[in-house]
Amino acid sequence: MKGIIFTEFLELVETKFGLEMVDKILSQSTLESNGAYTAIGTYNFSEMLQLLQNLNKNTGISIDQLLLVYAEHFFSVLTANYSSLISAYDDPIEMLASIEGHIHVEVRKIYPDAELPTFTVVEKTKNSLIMIYKSSRAMYYFGLGLMNKTFEHFNSEATILLEKIKDDGTEVKFIITKI
Ligand code: HEM
Numbered sequence: 712m713k714g715i716i717f718t719e720f721l722e723l724v725e726t727k728f729g730l731e732m733v734d735k736i737l738s739q740s741t742l743e744s745n746g747a748y749t750a751i752g753t754y755n756f757s758e759m760l761q762l763l764q765n766l767n768k769n770t771g772i773s774i775d776q777l778l779l780v781y782a783e784h785f786f787s788v789l790t791a792n793y794s795s796l797i798s799a800y801d802d803p804i805e806m807l808a809s810i811e812g813h814i815h816v817e818v819r820k821i822y823p824d825a826e827l828p829t830f831t832v833v834e835k836t837k838n839s840l841i842m843i844y845k846s847s848r849a850m851y852y853f854g855l856g857l858m859n860k861t862f863e864h865f866n867s868e869a870t871i872l873l874e875k876i877k878d879d880g881t882e883v884k885f886i887i888t889k890i
Contacts, residue, residue, distance in 0.1 A: 714752035782856025849880035
């Protein structure tokens with residue numbers, strides 16, 4: 712997993728819960744990196760999982776909810792750092808339908824070792840989109856948060872339903888309908 716995911720996460724934890732919480736979750740986790748992350752480095756996903764699990768233990772906030780809030784923050788990191796990718800679009804459905812064929816393709820050029828999910832488009836109309844998320848990391852709530860912010864970015868709104876295809880969340884159907 713890319714370092715930018717860790718550095719931005721710890722920054723958000725510091726903003727929301729304070730530096731003591733950052734120190735606490737780092738010391739409660741067994742980290743090969745010793746918690747010294749750089750944005751361009753690459754680290755084991757198990758480190759992110761431990762940080763999330765320990766933050767969940769200390770705050771009582773579910774991991775799904777933590778990932779959702781984190782993704783909503785991360786979207787502003789994307790608009791700040793990868794604006795050219797996002798400005799290629801003028802519609803949220805078009806942008807989301809292009810994650811697999813364009814956006815994450817460009818991400819892979821920047822970070823060849825990125826661990827990306829797949830989003831397969833099942834059905835697309837002007838105002839709706841059905842996609843299947845697949846990833847061993849089961850970060851579908853991270854996807855949901857990015858989708859929420861994608862609609863907000865285009866001053867649009869949608870209802871987004873999640874249907875787990877696999878119980879462990881490694882395969883999830885997203886049913887997106889513009890309001
Ligand atoms: C992961 C970049 C848009 C869904 C990632 C990662 C990067 C990235 C760097 C981490 C890869 C790693 O740690 O190895 C970008 C950029 C985007 C973009 C630059 C737009 C400019 C989106 C959007 C979605 C999305 C709109 C909406 C669903 C995800 C998910 C992951 C991810 C769910 C977590 C990894 C997983 O589930 O396996 N993306 N992304 N991304 N991205 Fe994107």
